[in-house]
Amino acid sequence: MGRQMSGGETVLVTGGSGYIGGWCVASLLQRGYVVRATVRDLSKESAVRASLAKIIDPGNRLSFYAANLTADDGWDAATEGCDYVLHVASPLGVADPKDPNELIVPAREGAKRAIAAAIKAKVKRVVMTSSVAATSKGVGGADWTADETVWTDPSTPRLSAYAQSKTLAERAAWELLHTTQGDTTLATVNPALVLGPVTSGDFSESVQVVERLLSGRVPGLPRLGFNVVDVRDVADLHIRAMTDERAAGERFIAAANFAWMGDLAALLRERLGDKADKVPTRKVPDFVIRLAGLFDKDLGSVTPSLGHKHDYSSAKAQRVLGWQPRPLEETILDCANSLIATGAV
Ligand code: NAP
Numbered sequence: 001m002g003r004q005m006s007g008g009e010t011v012l013v014t015g016g017s018g019y020i021g022g023w024c025v026a027s028l029l030q031r032g033y034v035v036r037a038t039v040r041d042l043s044k045e046s047a048v049r050a051s052l053a054k055i056i057d058p059g060n061r062l063s064f065y066a067a068n069l070t071a072d073d074g075w076d077a078a079t080e081g082c083d084y085v086l087h088v089a090s091p092l093g094v095a096d097p098k099d100p101n102e103l104i105v106p107a108r109e110g111a112k113r114a115i116a117a118a119i120k121a122k123v124k125r126v127v128m129t130s131s132v133a134a135t136s137k138g139v140g141g142a143d144w145t146a147d148e149t150v151w152t153d154p155s156t157p158r159l160s161a162y163a164q165s166k167t168l169a170e171r172a173a174w175e176l177l178h179t180t181q182g183d184t185t186l187a188t189v190n191p192a193l194v195l196g197p198v199t200s201g202d203f204s205e206s207v208q209v210v211e212r213l214l215s216g217r218v219p220g221l222p223r224l225g226f227n228v229v230d231v232r233d234v235a236d237l238h239i240r241a242m243t244d245e246r247a248a249g250e251r252f253i254a255a256a257n258f259a260w261m262g263d264l265a266a267l268l269r270e271r272l273g274d275k276a277d278k279v280p281t282r283k284v285p286d287f288v289i290r291l292a293g294l295f296d297k298d299l300g301s302v303t304p305s306l307g308h309k310h311d312y313s314s315a316k317a318q319r320v321l322g323w324q325p326r327p328l329e330e331t332i333l334d335c336a337n338s339l340i341a342t343g344a345v
Pocket of ligand 1: 017041088132193195205
C-alpha cells in the first residue's frame, strides 16, 4: 500500500536503541512513516519506548525486531516488507581495543548482513550511517578540510580502530551493492561529532565531550577541536538521503561547525551560569595530554589530532539535498540542558 506516499511507508532502522538511531526513529514517526527498529535484545524495547516517548507518541506505528550485527538470525524477518532501511547500528569505541577486529568485524560483517537482507527484500534504498572517520585525509599533519571525494586509507599509521571499522564497513557496503543484482540503491550519511539533546541517561560516547566538561571530569582544556553536528539534523539528512532521487549512489557528509574544546567550554560557561560551574577554564599543554595518553586509552587515541584543524565540508548535502544544519549554540546548549534534565551531570 501507498508506496508513492511518504506517510504509510515502512522503514527499518537498525540500532534503534542508539542515540542517532533513536532520533531517526522519532523523525520518521513525526513524518508519518511506519517504523521498525532492530535491537540486539528485545528486553531493551521498554527502555527505548520510554526514551522516545519524550519526543513523540508512536501509537501503533512502531515495532521491534531482534538482530545482532554478528549473527545472521533476524535480519530477513526485520527487513521483509520494508520500503527503506536506515542502517545505523555499529559499535562505537573512543578507546582503541587491543584487537581492532573487535570493532571492524561487527561493523563490516553487520553492514553486509543488513544490506544483503535489504537487497533480498527489494527495499528501494538503504541509507547507511558511515562517519567522517571514513572521509579523512590523515592523522596529525597539517590542517585540512575534507569532502565526500576523500576516502580514508585504512592502513594509515595510528589510525584508530574505530576509523578503520567505519571505512572498511562503508567500503564493504558499496562493494556489496555493486556486486549484487537488484534495484536497491545505497546512500551514506557521514556525520562529524554528533551532539544535541539526549532523551535518556544511556547516551552515545560522542556526548561525553559535553558531559565531561559539565561534570568537571576533565582537568583542563586540551587543544582538541572537532566539527560538531546536531543529532536532529543528522536524522533529517538520513531521511533526505532516503527519499531524494539524487541521493542514490552518493555519500553525504553531515558536518556543521568546527569548534575547539575551549570554544565549547566558553559557550557553556557564558550561557549556563552556575550550572556550568565545574566546566574547566585552564588550558592543558599538548605534552601533558601526550604523556597522559600513554596511560589512558581514551586520550591516547586523540593525541595525534592535538592542535590540528581537521574539518569537513557539508556543502554537498546543502546543495543537493537542501539540508540546513542549525547553529552550534543550539546544539551545545540543548545537549547540556538535556544532560542536566536526565540527571547525567
Ligand atoms: P550509540 O548510541 O552507541 O548507538 C550504537 C547502536 O549500534 C546501538 O543501537 C547499539 O545497540 C548498536 N550496536 C552496536 N553493536 C551492535 C551489534 N553487535 N549488533 C547490533 N547492534 C549493535 O551510538 P550513535 O552515536 O548513535 O552511533 C550510531 C551510528 O552513527 C554508528 O554507526 C556510528 O558509527 C555512527 N556515527 C556516530 C557519530 C557520533 O558522533 N555519535 C559520528 C559519526 C558516525 P545496543 O544498544 O544494543 O548497544
